[in-house]
Amino acid sequence: MTATDQGTSAGPALDGIILTDGAAGKVKALLDGEGRDDLSLRVAVQPGGCSGLRYQLFFDERSLDGDIVKEFGGVNVVTDRMSAPYLMGATIDFVDTIEKQGFTIDNPNATGSCACGDSFH
Template identity: 70%
Template sequence: MSIPTQETAEKTQIRGNEVEGHKTHQVEISEAAAEKVSSLLQQEGREDLRLRVAVQPGGCSGLIYQLYFDERTLDGDALREFDGVQVIVDKMSVPYLEDAKIDFEDSISKQGFTIDNPNAGGSCACGDSFH
């Protein structure tokens, strides 16, 4: 049995669980991203917040991702829980984010959340928007 390296451990996807009474979505989150979200929530001192992932019009290519903490659930929201981290997606964004994977990278060259979205037909040169 081999011990995973830091790089492979960070890319490990954790299994999402349905939240009773809510629709579900197909967005996945890596262990590293879930740990970062948990850390940020602890810093905020709020246990009532969820990570909301949304797609909005904007950017050079037409659509941009938004990630932010939200205490609300709206009609039609889809929700999954990953090791205590709840990820919520609004009903309009669900089709754009099907099978998308959220990761967190913390290296010398880059720090932040990334989204690998198989539904994106292309992106702009800066990488902030897609179509």
């Protein structure tokens, strides 16, 4: 990979998903806890949710035809070719506050979302 393929938290890029340093660190810690080095973080968009589309984030060992793979801090982030257009420029972060703990997705392509924050249109 070239330096331009490496992810940073400096700002959104238009060529795919951005995983912040904090999110990459959390994913790496979860993978280390599982004792697996063969898993990637798969980010997908699926039909469903109250707004029409919902995000899916999960660990995956598969490699599908047409997958887009980017590396962030030792973590591979994989997106299938059907989901990629919906996630162009989206930033995945990990928040850990008194009010909320978990992964968040800031997606400039989402024209609206539901109250739960898990789905968009």
